[in-house]
Amino acid sequence: MAYLLWPMAFFYCKIYLMKKYAVIIYGAPGSGKTMQADLLSRKLGILHFDIGHFLEDIFKDENALKDERVSEQKHVFESGGMCDPLWIVSLVSKRFKEIANSGSSLILSGSLRTVLETFGHEKMKGLIDILEEGYGKENIYFYFLDSKPETSIKRNKNRLICSICGRPVLAEAFKTKPVACPICGGELNTRALDKPEIIKKRLLVFHSDTKPVLEELTKRGYKITHIEGERKPYEVEADILKSLNHDKK
Ligand SMILES: [Zn+2]
Incomplete structure (x- = not known):
């Protein structure tokens, strides 16, 4: 009988390792959440939405x-x-279901932003309900990138986004301002959304709308792990990975 134990242990261990999960990265505009989700999706081989x-x-x-x-x-x-x-939930919940049904793990940036979007109402499920159905509550992990408002404004003002693949490009990492996306060669744009006056509004909206979501998630039993976001992206990524590996055990 004992000769069967090792193959069985290996089999169950493999199932555990393959268990799909969802990671949600929160942070104010300019905190680097899109960059982090992009880096982590490559490292972990999971889908970034x-x-x-x-x-x-x-x-x-x-x-x-x-x-x-x-x-x-x-x-x-x-x-x-x-x-x-409600418009967002109707569009996004369909995608979440498709992704979870495909067996893929998922990483989100800039999602679950309002109480209604996250928790829905008596006649409509919220996005967290859809994620719990697809991944199981115990397999959903939340991280919050801490950053100062002045950093948000500074980072967004200088931010370049690829018009083709949508990736943010860290302009300060280049000696001269990059003219094309280093990944796909697409044209780099600054976004209207990243103008200082718009960023100020986005910061206010973020705090007024997202804070209650985080409070409600905590009441629902979720742990939100805070990560110092004002460092080089690879340092922030290493911290999230360390925390995620610990949380997944
Ligand atoms: Zn690109």
């Missing part, structure tokens, strides 16, 4: 913009406001 990028793709689609609701939401988004949570 950036809701901001997802919405920007919809807003670039001229056919989609024929829908009055979509063009209205585009205006809200570009002025630094919060898009209608």
Whole structure:
């Protein structure tokens, strides 16, 4: 009988290692959450879903913009406001289900931003409900990147985003300002959303709308691990990985 134990232990260990999970990276605009989610998705081989990028793709689609609701939401988004949570839930929950059903683990940046979007209401499930169904509550991990408001403004003002792959490019890592995305060669843009006056509004909106979400998640039994976000991206990434490996045990 004992000769069967090792193969069985290996089998169950493998199942455990393959267990799908979701990681959610929180942080104010400019805290580096998109960069971190991108780095971690490569290292862990999991899917990065950036809701901001997802919405920007919809807003670039001229056919989609024929829908009055979509063009209205585009205006809200570009002025630094919060898009209608119910509209977001209807679009995103479908994607979350598809990703979880495919067996893929998931990392999110800039998601679960309002109480309504996260927890829904009596007639509609929120995004955390959809994630719990897909991944199991015990397999969802939250990290919050701490950063000062002045850092947010400074980082966003200088931020370059690839117009093709949507990745943020750390301009300060280059001796001269990069002219193309080092990954895909796409044109680099500064975003209207990253203008100082818009960032100030986004920071206010972030604090007023996201703080209650974090409080509610804590009440629901989730641990939100704070990570010092004002360091080089690879240092922040190492800290998140260390914490994630510990939490997953
Ligand atoms: Zn690119």
